[in-house]
Amino acid sequence: MTDLATLPPSGALQAQQKRVRRRAPVDWTGFAFLIGLAVVILLPLVVTAVWAFAEVWRFPAILPQRVGLGYWQETLSRQDVWQALWLSLRITTTVTVISAVICFPAAYAFARLDFPGRNMLFLAFLSVQAFPKFGLIIATATIFLTLNLIGTFWGVVLIQLVGTLLYMIWIPVSAFQGVDRRLEEAARDVGAGPMRVFWSITLPQALPTLAAAILITFVNTFYETDAAWLIGLPNVRTMPMVMIAFINNALEVQYGAVLFVFLWVPSFLLMLAARRVMGADAFAKGLGG
Secondary structure, eight states, rough: OOOOGGSOOOHHHHHHHHHHHHHHHOOOHHHHHHHHHHHHHHHHHHHHHHHHEEEEETTTTTSSSSEEEEHHHHHTTHHHHHHHHHHHHHHHHHHHHHHHHHHHHHHHHOOOOEEHHHHHHHHHHGGGGOOOHHHHHHHHHHHHTTTTTTHHHHHHHHHHTTTTTTTIHHHHHHHHHOOHHHHHHHHTTOOOOOHHHHHIIIHHHHHHHHHHHHHHHHHHTTTOOOOOOIIIIEEEOOOOHHHHHHHHTTSHHHHHHHHHHHHHHHHHHHHHHHHSOOOTTTHHHHHTT
C-alpha cells in the first residue's frame, strides 16, 4: 500500500483523489435517467430517418424489407416542395435581416448606455416570451385581419419578428457586454473617434456571438409553424407546413421523412457552428442587461 507520508504533497493529493474516485458509487438512477432521456429524444429521430430510406416497411417487421432512394427522387422532384423551400428561405432571410437591423442597435444601447427605465424596457422586449405563444398569435391575428395581412408574405414576416427578440436582443447584449473596454479606451487615447472605435474594436470582438445569434434566429424562424399556419394560410405555405402535411398523410409519410433528413443536416451544422462561436454562458451574461 502506498505510504502517503513518503510522497510529495502533489503526489499525496493525486493518490488520495484516485482513492476517492475508486470509492465513489455509481449513480445508477441518474445513468438510467440519461439513457431513458436519450431514447425518448433520439428514437423518433432515428425512426424518421429510417423512413426516409425505407421503400417497403410493413408491420411487424423491425427493419425495412427494402431500402433505397426512390422516395428521395420523388420528393425532390415535386414542384410544391421547391416552392415551399424558396418561400421559407425568403421569409426567414427577410425576418433575420430586419430583426438584426432593429435589435442589434437596441442590444448595444441596453449593454452600454444608462438611461431611465432601461431595465424595465429590456424586460418589456422579452416579456412576449412569458405569454402563451399561440394566444399571442391569435391576438395579433385579429389586428392583422383588419389590416388585410392574413395570408400574406409580410403578415408572416411581421408575426415571426416577435419570436426573434429573445435571440437577437438577449444574446447580443451579452456580446457587447463582453467586449474588453480597455482596448476601446486605448483606441480613444490615440485619437480614434467613436465610430472608428466601434468598427475597429467593438464590432470585431462581438461579431462571433452576433453571428451565432443570427444563425440561431435563422434556423428557428425557418422551422416556425404556429405563426406561419395561423397568419399565412391559405396563401403562404412554408416548408414546415408542407412537411407536417406529408407526415399526417399515411400515403406520403416517406416524403415528410425525406424532407426531415434533407433539412436536418444543414440545420444541425448551422447550430453546431453557432454553438462553437458562442460561449455557454451567453444567456447568463444577457441577464445582466
